[in-house]
Amino acid sequence: MGKKRTVFFACLLLFTMLLSFTNAGITTESPLSVGQTLSSSNGDYELGFFSPNNSQHQYVGIWFKGIIPQVVVWVANREKPITDSTATLAINNNGSLKLFNGKHGVVWSTGEAFESSGYEAELRDNGNLVVIDNVSGRTVWESFAHLGDTMLPFSALMYNPASGEKRVLTSWKSSSNPSPGEFVGQITPQVPSQLLITRGLTPYYRTGPWAKTRFTGIPLMDDTYTSPFSLHQDANGSGSFTYVDRNFKLSRIVLTSEGSMKRFRHNGTDWELSYKAPANSCDIYGVCGPFGLCVVSVPLKCQCFKGFVPHSIEEWERGNWTGGCVRRTELHCQGSFTGKDVNIFHPVANIKLPDFYEYASSVDSEECYQSCLHNCSCLAFAYIHGIGCLMWNQDLMDAVKFSAGGEILSIRLARSELDVSKSKKTIVASVLSLSLFVILASAAFGFWRYRVKKHNAHISKHAWRNDLTLQDVSGLEFFDINTIQNATNNFGLSNKLGQGGFGSVYKGNMQDGKQIAVKRLCSSSGQGKDEFMNEIVLISKLQHRNLVRVLGCCIDGEEKLLIYEFMLNKSLDTFVFDKRKKLELDWPKRFDIIQGIARGLLYLHRDSRLKVIHRDLKVSNILLDEGMNPKISDFGLARMYQGTQYQDKTRRVVGTLGYMSPEYAWTGVFSEKSDIYSFGVLLLEIISGEKISLFSYGEEGKTLLAYAWESWCKSKGVDLLDQDIANSCHPSEVGRCVQIGLLCVQHQPSDRPNTLELLSMLTSTSVLRPPKQPTFVVHSRDDESLSKDLITVNDMTQSVILGR
Structure with missing residues (x-):
C-alpha cells in the first residue's frame, strides 16, 4: 500500500511539473493550455498565455524568456482576447494552428494547409513560431510572415504585387491593448524603396530613399555606420527589408502606440535604446508643406526654398506652415537654349530628399543634370552614390535641412532668380565700400587699445591656468578667445541660446564644422574664480551618457568661458x-x-x-x-x-x-x-x-x-x-x-x-x-x-x- 501511494505521488508530481514548465512542441496529441509555455531550444524566447498589465483579457504571445518586465514581441489573437481559463492552442491534421476559447469555439487560427499524417508547431531560436509538416519537413506557416508591432533579427518587411502579399508592422492600440493601433510601418514599392510610417492613411514619418546600406534621410547612417539592415528589390517588382543584428544576442525594433519606431538592444542587464524615429519635429511628415524646408532646430524653423515665398504670409507668421511655399518667378522652360529666362539649377546641401521621387537611371551626375534640364516637367534632381539619378516632377514635399549629412538637391529656378541675388550682392558691396574709409580711419586707434588689452589679458590668463594643474584638468582644451568670438559671431544675439543664473549661453560653429555651446560667465554673477574652477575640474572628470560633456575653457581677462558639447x-x-x-x-x-x-x-x-x-x-x-x-x-x-x-x-x-x-x-x-x-x-x-x-x-x-x-x-x-x-x-x-x-x-x-x-x-x-x-x-x-x-x-x- 505504501509503495502504491509513493508511485501515485511521484506521478502527480511529474504531471504538475509538466504543466508548470514547458512543452517540447505543440502536436495534435499535445496542445498548449493556460499556464503552460513553449520555449525555444536556446532559452531566449517563450510562447504562452499572458495578460497585459494583469487585465482580465488573455492572449497567446511570444516574449523574451526570463527578462523582467515582460516584453511581448508577437501576439496571435490581437483582436479577440480570451477569458476562459480552459483555453487551449492546438493543431489539427490539416496543419491549422487554432486557439480555442474553452467551450466558446475558435477565436484565432492560421488557416489550413492540407491533410497530412502529422503536424507540429515549434518555437525557433530566432523567436519565429513555425508549423511543420512532419512528413516533408516543410514549413507551412510562420509567425514571421504575420508580424505584429515588432521586428526581430532575421524577420522582414516585404511586398509582392504579384501575389498581393505584404508584411508590415502595426502598432498596439496602447501598452495594455495589443489590438491593431493607428500606426503602420512598411517599405514602399517605389524604386528605391523607403521606410514609411502612416497614421491611418496619412503619412507620418519616412526615412528617405535607400542607398545600398543606408537610408538617405537618416544622418546617423553615414559612411562610418555599420548597417544591420538590408533591402532588396528585384526586377519582378517585389521587395524585402531585413533586420539582422549580429552584435547583440537580443534586440528588437518596435513600432510604438505613439508612432515611434524604436530599436532596442539588451546589454545583459537592461534594454538600451539605440535609435528612435521620429527624433524631432522636422521628422513629422510635411510639417512645412510643399516647397517648404524644415530646419532642424529648437524650436523648429520652416523656410522656403530659394526662389519660393510663403503661400500665405499671414498663416506663415502664425506658425501654420502646412500651406507651404509657391514659386516667386514662373518657369519658362527652354531646355538648353540660351536667353534671359533660361532655367538654372540651384544646389542645396544637407537635405533629406523630398518625397515623390522617380528613379531615372544609374548614369553619372552630369547626365543626371542634362536629363532634368531637357525635361520641362523635372523640378529638381539629385545624384546619390549608391542609387544614381533621382528626379522630382511633383511638389517638393517633406524636405528637411540637416546641420550635417544628407544629400545635395538641385532645384530648377528661373534665371532671373539668380540675377536678383546678384543685385543684392552689388548693393551690399557698395555699402561696404562706403564704410571702408571709416573703418580704416579708426583702425590705428583701435589697434593701440587692442595691444594694451592683450598684454593685460595675457598676464591674467596665465595666472588662471597656473591654478588649474595638469592633474586637475587632464585632457581639457584651452581655447583662444578669438576662436570663440569667431565661432559665436562675437557673442551675437542670433547665437544666444539662453540666460542662466551665472551668465549667458551661446551657440558656436567651429571652423571644422563642429557645433559647441559656450557658457559666458558675467563678471557681476555670483560665480567667481572658485565656482568656475570647481566646474572645470569636476565636469572634466565626470563621463556619463546622462551628463553634459565639457570640451574646454577659455580665460581672457574678465572673460571666463566654458565650452560644452552642443x-x-x-x-x-x-x-x-x-x-x-x-x-x-x-x-x-x-x-x-x-x-x-x-x-x-x-x-x-x-x-x-x-x-x-x-x-x-x-x-x-x-x-x-x-x-x-x-x-x-x-x-x-x-x-x-x-x-x-x-x-x-x-x-x-x-x-x-x-x-x-x-x-x-x-x-x-x-x-x-x-x-x-x-x-x-x-x-x-x-x-x-x-x-x-x-x-x-x-x-x-x-x-x-x-x-x-x-x-x-x-x-x-x-x-x-x-x-x-x-x-x-x-x-x-x-x-x-x-x-x-x-x-x-x-x-x-x-x-x-x-x-x-x-x-x-x-x-x-x-x-x-x-x-x-x-x-x-x-x-x-x-x-x-x-x-x-x-x-x-x-x-x-x-x-x-x-x-x-
Whole structure:
C-alpha cells in the first residue's frame, strides 16, 4: 500500500511539473493550455498565455524568456482576447494552428494547409513560431510572415504585387491593448524603396530613399555606420527589408502606440535604446508643406526654398506652415537654349530628399543634370552614390535641412532668380565700400587699445591656468578667445541660446564644422574664480551618457568661458513649460527623460570616481540632445565628498528657491538626500508641466507640492499629469511617478529614498511605501501662521541664501 501511494505521488508530481514548465512542441496529441509555455531550444524566447498589465483579457504571445518586465514581441489573437481559463492552442491534421476559447469555439487560427499524417508547431531560436509538416519537413506557416508591432533579427518587411502579399508592422492600440493601433510601418514599392510610417492613411514619418546600406534621410547612417539592415528589390517588382543584428544576442525594433519606431538592444542587464524615429519635429511628415524646408532646430524653423515665398504670409507668421511655399518667378522652360529666362539649377546641401521621387537611371551626375534640364516637367534632381539619378516632377514635399549629412538637391529656378541675388550682392558691396574709409580711419586707434588689452589679458590668463594643474584638468582644451568670438559671431544675439543664473549661453560653429555651446560667465554673477574652477575640474572628470560633456575653457581677462558639447534641443524647460512644444514630449518620452536623469544622478552619487552632490538640480539644468536624451549640466555649485561621508555643511547656501531641501535651506546641511529632494520637485514639474515657482491652485493658492499631495490622495496622482498629453499616458505609471516624487520631497531626509533606491523604484514594479504629507504643503502661501510652525529663512544667521 505504501509503495502504491509513493508511485501515485511521484506521478502527480511529474504531471504538475509538466504543466508548470514547458512543452517540447505543440502536436495534435499535445496542445498548449493556460499556464503552460513553449520555449525555444536556446532559452531566449517563450510562447504562452499572458495578460497585459494583469487585465482580465488573455492572449497567446511570444516574449523574451526570463527578462523582467515582460516584453511581448508577437501576439496571435490581437483582436479577440480570451477569458476562459480552459483555453487551449492546438493543431489539427490539416496543419491549422487554432486557439480555442474553452467551450466558446475558435477565436484565432492560421488557416489550413492540407491533410497530412502529422503536424507540429515549434518555437525557433530566432523567436519565429513555425508549423511543420512532419512528413516533408516543410514549413507551412510562420509567425514571421504575420508580424505584429515588432521586428526581430532575421524577420522582414516585404511586398509582392504579384501575389498581393505584404508584411508590415502595426502598432498596439496602447501598452495594455495589443489590438491593431493607428500606426503602420512598411517599405514602399517605389524604386528605391523607403521606410514609411502612416497614421491611418496619412503619412507620418519616412526615412528617405535607400542607398545600398543606408537610408538617405537618416544622418546617423553615414559612411562610418555599420548597417544591420538590408533591402532588396528585384526586377519582378517585389521587395524585402531585413533586420539582422549580429552584435547583440537580443534586440528588437518596435513600432510604438505613439508612432515611434524604436530599436532596442539588451546589454545583459537592461534594454538600451539605440535609435528612435521620429527624433524631432522636422521628422513629422510635411510639417512645412510643399516647397517648404524644415530646419532642424529648437524650436523648429520652416523656410522656403530659394526662389519660393510663403503661400500665405499671414498663416506663415502664425506658425501654420502646412500651406507651404509657391514659386516667386514662373518657369519658362527652354531646355538648353540660351536667353534671359533660361532655367538654372540651384544646389542645396544637407537635405533629406523630398518625397515623390522617380528613379531615372544609374548614369553619372552630369547626365543626371542634362536629363532634368531637357525635361520641362523635372523640378529638381539629385545624384546619390549608391542609387544614381533621382528626379522630382511633383511638389517638393517633406524636405528637411540637416546641420550635417544628407544629400545635395538641385532645384530648377528661373534665371532671373539668380540675377536678383546678384543685385543684392552689388548693393551690399557698395555699402561696404562706403564704410571702408571709416573703418580704416579708426583702425590705428583701435589697434593701440587692442595691444594694451592683450598684454593685460595675457598676464591674467596665465595666472588662471597656473591654478588649474595638469592633474586637475587632464585632457581639457584651452581655447583662444578669438576662436570663440569667431565661432559665436562675437557673442551675437542670433547665437544666444539662453540666460542662466551665472551668465549667458551661446551657440558656436567651429571652423571644422563642429557645433559647441559656450557658457559666458558675467563678471557681476555670483560665480567667481572658485565656482568656475570647481566646474572645470569636476565636469572634466565626470563621463556619463546622462551628463553634459565639457570640451574646454577659455580665460581672457574678465572673460571666463566654458565650452560644452552642443545640445540640439536646448534645455528641458523649453519643452515642459511651453504651450506648443510640450506636445512633443508625450508621456513615454517624459518617462524616458525621468529615468535618464535618475541614472545620471546615480552616477554622480555612487558610480563616479568623484562622489558629487550637484546642489542645483532643476529642469533648466537638464539639457536634451538630438535624440531627446537628458543630460545633467551646470556643476558650478556641485560639491565632492569622499568615502562614506554623505553629509556636509556650508555657511553659504546657494541654489534655486523651490528646489532646495528644508535642511539645506535652513541649516546649510547638504547630502545625497538634498539632490533627491530637488529631483522630486523636478519630477513633479515634468509630470504636471507646471513651474514650482509660479504654480498657484485654488483660492488658497496651493503650491505644486500641495496640489501633488491632494492629487495623490484623491486619484493616486493620475490627474496631476499635464492634460494635453493625457491620451499618451499609462495611468499606473503616472501614479507611481507621482508617489515617487512625493517620497523624494519628504521633510525628513531619512524618509527619502537614496539614489539607488530611486532608480529601482522607477524601473521596477515593486510595491512602494506610502508618502507622508510634505511639510511645505501643510500651510498655504498666505497662511500667517507659517512662521510660527516652521523655521523660515528669515530666522537664519549662519547662512546666506543665494537664489537663482
